[in-house]
Amino acid sequence: MPKHETPLLDELEKGPWPSFVTDLKRQAETKPECWDILGQLELSFKDRITHWKHGGIVGVFGYGGGIVGRYSDSPKEFPGVAHFHTVRLNQPSSKFYGTKKLREICDLWEKYGSGMTNMHGSTGDLVLLGTTTPNLEPLFYDLTHDLNMDLGGSGSNLRTPACCLGKARCEWSCIDTQALCHHLTMHYQDEIHRPAFPYKFKFKMSGCPNDCVAAIARSDFAVIGTWRDDIRMDQDAVKGYINGDFPANGGSHAGRDWGKFNIKKEVLDLCPTNCMWMEGDELKIDNSECTRCMHCINVMPRALRPGADQGATICVGAKAPILDGAQFATMTIPFLKIDPETEFEAVIEVIEKIWDWWMEVGKNRERVGETIMRVGLPTFLKVMEVDIIPQHVREPRSNPYVFWQDEEVPGGFERDVIEFRKKHAQ
Amino acid sequence: MATIEHGGSSFDVDEDGFLTKGMEEWNEHWVTYVKDIEGIGDMTDEHWKVVNALQDYYKKNGIAPMVRILSKTTGFPLKRIYELFPSGPGKGACKMAGLPKPTGCV
Numbered sequence: 001m002p003k004h005e006t007p008l009l010d011e012l013e014k015g016p017w018p019s020f021v022t023d024l025k026r027q028a029e030t031k032p033e034c035w036d037i038l039g040q041l042e043l044s045f046k047d048r049i050t051h052w053k054h055g056g057i058v059g060v061f062g063y064g065g066g067i068v069g070r071y072s073d074s075p076k077e078f079p080g081v082a083h084f085h086t087v088r089l090n091q092p093s094s095k096f097y098g099t100k101k102l103r104e105i106c107d108l109w110e111k112y113g114s115g116m117t118n119m120h121g122s123t124g125d126l127v128l129l130g131t132t133t134p135n136l137e138p139l140f141y142d143l144t145h146d147l148n149m150d151l152g153g154s155g156s157n158l159r160t161p162a163c164c165l166g167k168a169r170c171e172w173s174c175i176d177t178q179a180l181c182h183h184l185t186m187h188y189q190d191e192i193h194r195p196a197f198p199y200k201f202k203f204k205m206s207g208c209p210n211d212c213v214a215a216i217a218r219s220d221f222a223v224i225g226t227w228r229d230d231i232r233m234d235q236d237a238v239k240g241y242i243n244g245d246f247p248a249n250g251g252s253h254a255g256r257d258w259g260k261f262n263i264k265k266e267v268l269d270l271c272p273t274n275c276m277w278m279e280g281d282e283l284k285i286d287n288s289e290c291t292r293c294m295h296c297i298n299v300m301p302r303a304l305r306p307g308a309d310q311g312a313t314i315c316v317g318a319k320a321p322i323l324d325g326a327q328f329a330t331m332t333i334p335f336l337k338i339d340p341e342t343e344f345e346a347v348i349e350v351i352e353k354i355w356d357w358w359m360e361v362g363k364n365r366e367r368v369g370e371t372i373m374r375v376g377l378p379t380f381l382k383v384m385e386v387d388i389i390p391q392h393v394r395e396p397r398s399n400p401y402v403f404w405q406d407e408e409v410p411g412g413f414e415r416d417v418i419e420f421r422k423k424h425a426q
Numbered sequence: 427m428a429t430i431e432h433g434g435s436s437f438d439v440d441e442d443g444f445l446t447k448g449m450e451e452w453n454e455h456w457v458t459y460v461k462d463i464e465g466i467g468d469m470t471d472e473h474w475k476v477v478n479a480l481q482d483y484y485k486k487n488g489i490a491p492m493v494r495i496l497s498k499t500t501g502f503p504l505k506r507i508y509e510l511f512p513s514g515p516g517k518g519a520c521k522m523a524g525l526p527k528p529t530g531c532v
């Protein structure tokens with residue numbers, strides 16, 4: 001495949017940020033089809049429209065997803081991308097790799113694909129960009145037999161779960177996000193590989209409310225670590241911060257002079273519930289009023305730690321705007337113990353309550369968040385068998401359109417108009 | 427776009443091997459052709475039950491049924507459908523039945 005003229009893309013080789021154009025050109029020296037990626041992209045820059053055809057249904061036997069088919073609309077001009085399917089590989093929890101595994105993946109992709117990747121897709125998968133239909137089964141064979149890896153999810157199914165790096169290297173993680181992510185991925189292989197849902201469904205787990213994997217915004221089922229006892233405090237370290245021995249926020253703001261650390265201004269006055277104060281040089285927290293927002297812990301990581309009675313909050317139903325508007329996940333279970341000893345039985349129980357219900361009542365291409373909106377939060381919470389508590393809402397409803405069940409109303413809903421007319425003439 | 431000759435019939439197909447004209451061009455030769463490329467051994471009554479269910483639903487509703495409706499009408503759990511059609515209900519069974527290619531975020 002010949003080189004194409006790419007004056008517009010060449011502009012993107014300037015500047016300090018790593019240039020994907022430079023990378024593609026380097027890859028094209030050994031994988032000439034990459035010239036056609038650049039050529040077609042240049043044409044798109046010029047025409048201001050995509051040159052990929054609509055859709056594409058390809059895959060491997062046994063699975064209903066994992067590979068996103070794509071065809072060029074100008075295959076004669078760009079034969080190197082006539083077929084340009086994307087393969088989603090299930091990544092290890094939190095994306096820790098050894099170089100041996102990455103070399104194996106690169107060798108495999110050099111053999112069967114374009115050599116281009118996306119490290120990683122937004123859902124978490126290691127994405128292999130660009131191969132042909134006949135290469136799919138041999139690629140899958142080597143992937144599973146030699147690399148001991150599997151495809152990720154695509155379609156109306158459970159997508160590849162992802163997590164923050166959790167206890168692997170974060171002192172705030174209240175749950176072992178990696179163990180949970182791995183366990184659920186293995187437990188639900190069928191649901192990942194064979195679409196059986198009304199629409200897509202995603203899991204994400206974060207170790208604390210900082211939510212480094214954005215579970216609250218990007219997963220239908222978000223597990224977010226928290227604690228329910230007191231914030232653990234080291235008063236000596238608090239003094240250390242006040243004296244300037246330790247930089248606030250782990251030195252995150254060192255790039256600019258913000259003045260000497262002021263605990264009142266930077267911590268006490270910013271606490272969203274105002275539940276902190278100083279008594280002399282002792283820091284005090286009224287933990288019963290703390291919403292565990294993480295701010296004070298983020299500012300003084302050496303002095304403050306999450307409590308020791310740890311678990312997670314379960315939030316359900318986040319989604320992007322299509323069809324009826326973007327949603328963050330709704331708090332469903334305020335505190336759930338996340339226990340590896342029981343193989344996360346409690347989490348699995350919650351997931352299956354949602355699925356049993358949503359697979360039955362969810363409409364075609366309706367995310368679970370939309371199903372909840374359609375049938376109402378009270379119905380959903382009843383299905384989830386959780387007691388409705390004030391924490392389920394930010395504020396009570398302001399309209400008076402309140403539904404009651406027949407049995408909640410003395411006399412029920414069956415009334416006789418003739419009886420009514422005896423007291424109220426027409 | 428390409429044209430496939432099989433058993434004396436010819437079929438217009440797209441890149442993914444779906445009938446571009448749908449059930450209009452569909453016949454039993456198409457079924458035997460798809461059977462071979464989609465890793466299906468012999469056509470059994472169970473295969474036909476799935477194909478017929480898809481075609482009936484499509485004729486009536488103008489869309490392919492959701493997976494769980496297909497399972498309900500045929501009585502086959504998803505696992506059985508994959509045993510019958512290794513590529514699954516979308517790429518395997520819908521292709522064989524002559525339904526349009528599944529679309530959306532797949």
